[in-house]
Amino acid sequence: MRKSNVQKATFAVGGIILFLVFFNYLGWLNFAKKSLRQIFIPFIRQSGEFSVKIKDDYEFFQNREQFFNAYRVAQLTLQKRDENEAKLKLLEEENMELKRMLNFKEKNKYEILLTKVIGNNLEGTEKTIIIDRGENEGIKIGDPAVIEEGILIGKVIKTEKDISIVRLLSDNQSKVATTIINREKSLGVVEGGYGLSVRMNFIPRNETVKIGDLVVTSGLEQDTPRGLLIGKVAAIENEAYQPFQQAILTPSADYTRFIYIGIIVLRK
């Protein structure tokens, strides 16, 4: 009797799964999926925000001296940033002027779509986040995700009508074509899966890479514009027996604390 009940349940559940998969690919489950999602999104959002809050609370100073030192460093950095910003503005103007003179037309125009992070993907082994915009807003697979208008944090890997999933650079399956801002403009691939840091692999061994060099996207991938900041070189591994050198990067963003992120979409 019990065995036959188990068999019945096995066939019933198996049959329902087959129907669900089939109906999903026909698009008949979209409304049900959207409604079900709305039930759990508040819980995911709450836990995500709580997680960001805990991580913010952990950032403290051990003594007064450390606090003042950090403050001085921050002031100097800010000063330097202001100088750079002024220089950048001048260069931007100069660049625009030159482009106008050359009658240069940009092929691709991008715009940043602001989205709110709902929380982490429920597959615990992946470093991916769920955002509250999807195909309806023009997001598509491969679109880069950024913060502060220019720091790359990942790429969109799945889109639904109302949500999308972004794979962070720190995820073990993430790969991005990048370039180092050095004399040779060394090319390579930034890969995640190394805890908090990311690595840049496949840098030719004869090229000079220094600690502190900035790493940006190379623009060699479709939909990813050139020049999105990824991080700074923190260490270099150049072994005689290996064909390429590797650089360990300190990312410019903390991949665990996002509330809002931007998705770079192609302007129509």
Place this chain on the structure above:
Amino acid sequence: MFKFFIRFLSNFFLLAGIFIAHIWVNNVLPYPFDHINIIFAFLFLFLLMEKIEQTLWYALIFGLWLELFVSSSFGVTLISLYFCLLTTVWLLTYFLTNRSFYIVTLAAAASMFIYRIYFLGLNSIFNFFIKKNFLYTSRTIADYAYEMALTALFVMVTFLFLSVWLKKLNPKYVGRI
């Protein structure tokens, strides 16, 4: 009718509670503890209590909810969870029949391993026919190993805790059933 309604509600709240616990573990715990698969651990414990039919229905509901928030193609999690549970039932019925805590831990790890094998296989098939967003690296395997070890440990602790109260989990009562 009233009884059915109460049973339906209690089951719904139990499943929703486990799902929300899974969300919190995933979002809040630090690496590598965020790899603990709460849903899988509870399904495995239900199997140990010999509630096979119920576990299969629970797996269907959990699988469907999970599908809403994962990056793999629709169906991969659902199908791998279903087949993994069927394999685990077979494993618990014919091979790992002892219910001591170390065998339970081993069975949980083996079951998680089977789940990941199905998951990787199905992902490869789905990505081949539908879309490619999944790349296997050695670090993927490391993440799965963390998940397997930590989930098995979680099952062990929960099993030890529950076996104090639940007769079906306590080996002392096996001879008397």
